[in-house]
Every structure is written in structure tokens, then in C-alpha cells.
Amino acid sequence: MAKQIDKTVLDFGSSRISILIGGRGVNNTFVISGSAETEYDGFCDGEFLEPGQLKSKLEQVVLAAEESVKGQISEIYVGVPGEFTTSVCRETVLSFRSRRKITDLDVDELYASGDIFQGNRDYVVVNRTPVYFVLDENNRTLSPVGQSATKLSGFLCYTLAERKFIILITRLLTEIGIRSVKFVSSVLAESLFLFDRESRENYAVLLDVGYITSNLAVVRGDGLLYLKTVPMGGGHITADLTECLHLPFPQAESLKRKVELTLKVSPEDTYQVQDGEQVLSFPSEDVHEVVSSRLEDMGLYFKKCLDECPYPFPEYVPVSLTGGGVCYMRGAREYLSQVMGKTVDIVAPNVPQINKPHLSSLYGLLDFALERAEPRKKGGFNFITKLFFGE
DSSP states (O other): OOOOOOEEEEEEOSSEEEEEEEEEOGGGOEEEEEEEEEEOOOEETTEESOGGGHHHHHHHHHHHHHHHHTSOOOEEEEEEOGGGEEEEEEEEEEEEEEEEEOOHHHHHHHHHHHOOOTTOSSEEEEEEEEEEEEETTTEEESOOTTOEEEEEEEEEEEEEEEHHHHHHHHHHHHHHTOOEEEEEEHHHHHHHHHSOHHHHHTOEEEEEEOSSOEEEEEEETTEEEEEEEESOOHHHHHHHHHHHHTOOHHHHHHHHHHOBTTSOOOTTOEEEEEETTEEEEEEHHHHHHHHHHHHHHHHHHHHHHHHTOSSOOOTTOOEEEESSSSTTSBTHHHHHHHHHTSOEEEOOOSSTTOOOGGGHHHHHHHHHHHHTOOOOSSSHHHHHHHHHHOO
16 A cells, blocks of 8 residues: 555644644554644633634644644644534435446435535534445445445435634634645544444444543444533543642642542542642542542433433443543543443554554544545535635
């Protein structure tokens, strides 16, 4: 396989903005040529918490990424966070006069027939993917092109991004000097990257717990059957420790990272954190109570969201936990599993040296840009860029 040229992706986490520049290496690995990240205040309830600082943060991370490769970024794939996306699935049908081979144009026409979102004031379609296609009456497939049929139907997923997000980020990146801005659903890219095709065809549940927000998705085929953003993450555990134990936020964050919920603690056991030259001690029982209380709230919320999924899926499908919010907290996975009443497994990129949960979204975007991204023929992000910025 020929080496694919480098792509640049930008990921909005709930506490960091990250850029990754890379191509494809041997055995489906990545060859990274540059990267950069910066902390920022994140987003919640569909809004950036410090919108006035967003341009300077984007400029900072773009310049740092360009410095890392000693070149200028001209095109970038932006991951749209779950906070600013929604997923809609629709059934569509295309009939032919006689049996013939399915072409790419037929698939495009099928997608177009189900796309009722043109001209929507609030949302723009950024990705169109199949939950499945059906040839004639009962032959399901994810790859219909080249196969013969008299009818092509499909259960198709349209992933939509908030128009205001598209306009804002396109404008800011254009002002910084990036000419081509393309958008991809972060949750979709992450799902396609973490789960192989066989797993997705049998359903998968992705739970990405971030710092401020978390994304919950039910995946089938190449589509998101269900997508829900939850306004809770690992940062809320830190905030609870700050409030309940009356200690500064940095020390609360340090304390959170020491917690081991799997330990059986006694009244004499303590956790210790450094506060300048002073060592602060806290009863382990108190710390565990604060942390487990928040995890219980999170688990019950996640369970409620799963129960609200309009598409039934098998009970045995495990919840795949990723992201940097709680995956590194020892015992958190087990606690969430207990509260949700489902098996919870931690998932991470299945690639050497990057198999860490907090990298799932960023590398999912790079994988998508290298393997799946295509320019839209009409509508979507190219339409927005042209309409508002004359590109």
C-alpha cells in the first residue's frame, strides 16, 4: 500500500484543543510528523465557555503545529464535538427498471433522496454513512457498489453539526490563514476507528467520558443510531473534591488521580497531597465517598440515556469506555459497571504506542481523514464555506 500523504486534524476536547499531522505507515500504523495542544475552558450546554479567547487559543495551537513541521497548514479536518452534533437515521429506497450493477452514483442518489436537511437553519449535514444497505428484499450489506439488484434501499445515518459551530470555526480558522476547513463528527470518527466492522454490525456502545462533557453513542454498521451528550465528566469529580474537602482545585485534581476505589480502606487510612511545602491528609473513606457519589450520578445518567435509545439493541452488548475523564481512575470502570448494570470495558486505539483512552478521539479523526473523508459534492461544509467566505 502506498504511503498516504499527511493530513491535519483538529480535535476539540472538553479541556484541550489538539492538532495532529500525520500519514499512514505500515500495518495500518500512523506516521506522525507534527502535533500541538493547548488547554482552554471548553464548552458546555452547546456554548464555548470563553468564546472571546477561542481565536487566540486556535491561533496558538495552529502556530505551534506549523512550527513542529516547519511548514504552513493549508487544509484541516475539524472534529465536531458531540455537544454540537446530532444523528438522524432514515430509511430510503431506490428502484431500477431492471437488474443492474449498483454504482457510486446510485448510492449518492439514495443518500440525496433521504437528505431532508438542505436549507435547515440550525444544522448542516457533515457525514452520511450507512447503518446498512439492502439489495432487493433481504440482502444486507455495507458495500453495495458492484453488486447486482433491481432495488437498492438503505437505513442511512445523517450526522448533523450545528450551523453556528460550522460558521464560527470556519471564520476563525480562515482568519488565521487556513484556506480549506472540513468538518467531521468526532464521535462518528472515533466509533469507526475503535470498533472493527464485525463489532459494529452486531452493535457497539461507546461512552467517551471527557473532562466536562461525555458522549454516549449506539453504533451499528457505519452509522450512529443514537447520540447523546451528557454534561458531566472527570472535572466534576475534581470540583466535588474541592467543595467537599475544602482544598484548592489543583490539589483536588492531584488527589483524584491518587484514588483507588478497589482498595478496602479503614478509618485510619488517608490520601496525601502536596500543597506547596505543606502535606495535606484526607481520610480515604471520605475521599471514596465523594468520588463514588459522583460516579454513581454519572452511571445512573448514562443508564437513563441508554434506556432512552429508540433503537433496541442486545442486552449483552458491553459499554466501551474511553476518553481521559475517568479511564485512568482505578476502580472507576468497575463502579460504573455496577451502577449501570452492564459490562463496561475500557477501549483505546489498537495501535502500538498510542493505545491510551484519551487519544481515541484525536487518532480517530486522523484515521477518518486518511481513510474515509471525501469532499462533499453539494451541501455540508463546502457549501457553508462557499456561502459565507467565498471559497
